Amino acid sequence: MPDTVTRPLGAQISHMLKARGVDVVFGIPGVHNQEMYRGIEEAGITHVLARHEQGAGFMADGYARASGRPGVAYVITGPGLCNVMTPMGQAYSDSVPVLVISSCLDETAAQRGQLHQMKDQEIAASTVTDWSHTARSTQAAYALVDRALHEFATARPRSKHIQVTIAQLQALAPPASAPMAGAGQTGALKADLSGLIDQIKAAQKPLFIFGGGAAHASAAARSVVAALSAASFVSYAGRGIIAPDEPLFFGASLARPDSAGIIGKADLVIAVGTELAEVDLWRAHLGHTAPMIRVDIDPEVLSDRQRAEIPVHLDAALFLAALADGLADHTASTGWDASEVAKARAHWRSEVDAERPGIVPVCDALRAALPDDTMIYSDMTQLAYVAKEVWDMEQPRHWHHPYGFGTLGYATPAAIGGAIARQGKPTLAIIGDYGFHYTVQELGVAVELGLSLPIILWDNGKLGEIEDSMVRAQIAPNAVIARNPDFCKLAEAFGANAVQPQTIEEFQKAVRAAFDADAPTLIHATPALTA
Known part of the structure; x- marks a missing residue:
């Protein structure tokens, strides 16, 4: 039977998304977007509560990369939208179908001093997305959602942002029409090749x-x-x-x-x-x-x-x-x-090993320890930089990295989104000590969900890549070392498992065990790993 129930538009949006195949939404509720939360449970959507909007956006990104379906995030006006802009920029850069839906103030030009007020958050979001538009009516909201989902399926998938005024989210609205017919195949073959x-x-x-x-x-x-x-x-x-x-x-x-x-x-x-x-x-x-x-x-x-x-x-x-x-x-x-191909590849591998000594053997050991079909999410860290060049993948779309925008803090929340999408299949995060600080709070989400997620924390005690770059540029390597906490104790404080292997063999053993754990496991690894 078609849905004919009249509800506030905020609730109808969740029902619309569910009817179009969206099963999971990542986000954080607030007084400005609470109407979007009215219909989530009724629609049958699972909501994942992030600890920061940046985490929500990266989780949506990781979910999309793993599932091939759009990742959706709900955020509030103003600071919520600003916080999710970095993930939106990353998804835009890497062609990931992420849809962010936010609330926005009804009026900004003629009134000042409102909660969460920005001068123009639509324009702000447009700088890091394919497009950003405001829905000031029910039909506009529905049309924009359908447009976003259609473009994800038929064009280069890039992040998009829809904002709906608070008054419109609260207003009663009829349900959205039935989903459109299949979008068809991208770029239909017309030319004679x-x-x-x-x-x-x-x-x-x-x-x-x-x-x-x-x-x-x-x-x-x-x-x-x-x-x-x-x-x-x-x-x-x-x-x-x-x-x-x-x-x-x-x-x-x-x-x-x-x-x-x-x-x-x-x-x-x-x-x-x-x-x-x-x-x-x-x-x-x-x-x-x-x-x-x-x-x-x-x-x-x-x-x-x-x-x-x-x-x-x-x-x-x-x-x-x-x-x-x-x-x-x-x-x-x-x-x-x-x-000659083999000779070139061997030469390049030796170059990589010489540029960042000691990391190639760690990559080889990690690769040998992983179960088949493992999906990896990596961050801006030297372990990942080496792996990208020397680690051949058996199948595509199984190593995800913040390639273009190059943000720190991506791997942990993105891997959480990927693990949710993969429902028990092996998923792994690789992140550096500095990047881990950016989104460490999302470890609480992985614990809350009981994810068997190994998180390899590569700790060289500094911004190692930046230090190397500054030295090459003959700049004194200032501001590249920060005091780190006891990462294992920090992880345990969240309720996660933690281990600090001292040898390559212990490292491999820890990785294998982490896939069978009933909680995420922080594997604190340093360049001091020895065979």
Whole structure:
């Protein structure tokens, strides 16, 4: 039976979200958004109470990355919206479907001194989201929710913000209409790609670069590179798209300076679902001298400074599926040498080990200790920086990192959101000592929910990466050391488990045990770990 009950709009929004597949909302209630909480339980939505709006936003992000569904957060006017702006910026940067719904004051221009007042919070939120709009009527609120969910499904998914005036949240409203029919597949295939496929077939040394936008097309990507005997790189966000044992796979090494020379040897470069951004390359130009085919769902990417000769505005999965079909009877010979690929990868691994000594063995040990299908959330910490380059993933979308915006404090709350979405599947957080301070309070949420979540705290006692950067720049390394608490006692005060392994073997044992615990486990690891 259709829902015909009249309720306050705040309650109706929860019912609308539930009807459109939203099962979990992260947030914090306040006097300005309490009407949004009126309908949560009645609608059958699980609410996760964060300890800070930043935590709520990161949990929504982690939930979205793990589930493939939108992550939704409810926050209050003013400070609540400001606190969630960092997670919104991270979700925007990393193409994560996060929807933040906040309350807002009914009037700001003609009245001053109100609780939680901002001059213009819609504009403030718009600086870190795809869009931010105000709903001043019931139909506007419903239309904006549907627009956000539709765009998540059909365009590049990026954070969005809807704010609803307090008076409107309180006003009685009819229920939203039934959900729209299926959104369909992103970027429908309309163009004839036969000429493009022939050009790819004719290449003697084709080179593919896969980014996070191709993560949902891993099977087709693997089929294509095998059929063409093509070499390939992945961006950090694209790790797992290509199998680690693929002999012509250069790994996630685009940021190695001499990768430009290797890319320059290709006679055709095909970049699929990747921004080729600063955080992918750390140089202005990819290094190619051959023509580039650039495939992306975002037209802005197709017109960037890499200036692809052949831009293709298309979803990666559709492009790769069409290409795989076109290669069904293709027999390729390759100009790439597998031994040279292996040599380059070994060289880059040794470079990474030399740049941040002692961390590669820790990554290797951690990888060996993890159960199959573990999903990892990492923070801005040296352990993660090393792992991104030397740790090949077996499958995509299983390592999540705050790549573009680069915020500290992401991993713990994001992993909580991921663990909620994964319902018992192994989930792990990696965070540095300084970043842990940013969102340590969310450990209480993990305890409250009884999550079997290992949190690896990599403690080098300083902002180690910043210290190294300052030294390279011949700047005295000021303000890089802060007094840390006893992290194990702090975790135990929240009700979590805590352990401080002294050896690699103890470290591995602690990680394995944490997945079977009935509460989160803080694993305090330092560079002093010995074999």
